Amino acid sequence: MMSLLPHEPRIVDAARQQVLTERCLLPELPALRALFLHLRASADATLAQRQPAKLGKPYPLGCCAEISLALQEALRDLDPGRLPPGAVAGHAALARFQAAGGTSRRVWGYQRGRGMRHALLAGTLLIDAAQDTTDATLPPVALTPFAQAGLAPVRDHRHFALLAATQWSAHVFPNHVLPELAPYAPLLMLVPGGSVRLEADAPYMLALARRSDFSSSAAVLAAPPMTTALFGAVGNVLAQAGFDVAADAAQGKAAALDLCRQYRDAGTRAADARHxxxxxxxxxxxxxxQVLQVAARPAG
Structure with missing residues (x-):
């Protein structure tokens, strides 16, 4: 079996994790829900003030990643003595689960109908403490058996681009502007209400590029280029920042694809040194x- 990519939604040693989940976590589901509702309320107090809106939408919409990371950090630094009574048993159940060999980690993947999602996977239990970030009418915390949650890995960069277009109304183009980064960041993305970005810099997508021998990157780099005007705007900004940009899309495409082949042939050790x-x-x-801001979509 292939090793896990960072945050990959997949369970290793599923039989053992299922036993530990049934023994330690499932009997304490109400207490676990209370624990994560408490952590979420604490996170909201900070995050809503720090980022009241994202991509033109009010908090918590679109803030799945920020909330999940905040809760992971809160769990790591948690003082059980300061928990409300209803949450104490939930924390104790997690502690027993981990002491017995249970695994818990943050995962990221694609959930049908809800797009790309971040959650906590504890054994075989998926803990989504940011459920309301796609639909404000949903309760914030959901505890679901992983097998029923439908959270699947993003397959490749083309899949990522399609999800971004659907979830964020993003316009996505191949990165022919900056060939030196194209094997790892093969996409240029314009998200309404955000800035122009080179993608994908998520740990999972970077590792996926390497595991595919950069064929995932090459597949999207072979797509038709962005407009000349966009290429010029992006290229000017990056050149002013000291980057060696391509002269035009045709040159950038050829150089990017050639680098993908070189990185494939160089092997793992060279990829580690370059990462x-x-x-x-x-x-x-x-x-x-960030100076290239994308206009937000009009309401309605």
Missing amino acids: EATLTALARANHAL
Whole structure:
């Protein structure tokens, strides 16, 4: 079996995790729900003030990633002595589960009808403490057997682009502007209400590019180019930030695809050495691109 990608929604050693889930977690579902409702309320107090709106929508809509990360950090730093009575048993159940060998980690994937989702996977129990980030009428916390939740891995960069277009009304183009980053960040994305970005810099997507020997990246880089005007606007910003941009889309496409082949042939060791430098350059490129804001979609 292939090793797990970062945040991949898949269970390793499923039989053992199911036994531990049934023994430690399922008898305490009401207490676990109370625990995560308490953590969510605490997170809301901070996050709603820090980011009252995202991509033109009021908090918590669209803030699944931020909420899930905040709850993961809150669990790590939690003082059980400060929990309300109803949540104490939930924390104790999680502690017993982990002490017995149960695994818990944050996962990210595609859920039919709800797009890309972040959640906590504890054994075989999926804990979605940001359920209302796609539909404000839903309760914030849902505890669902993983087998019934329908959370699946994003298959490749083409799948990611299709999901982004559906979920965020994004316009997605191949990254022919900055070939040096294209094997890891093969997409240029314009999300209404946000900025132009090179994608995908999620740990899962970066690792997926490597595991596919960069064939996932090459498939989207072979797509038709962005308009000349957009290429020029993005290229000018990145050039001013010190990046070596392609002269035009045709040159950038050829160079990007050639790098994918080179990275494929270089093997794992070279990819490991390149990974951190790529992350640093990608963060710098996206910081520079923040000046290119995308108009929000009109209401209604």
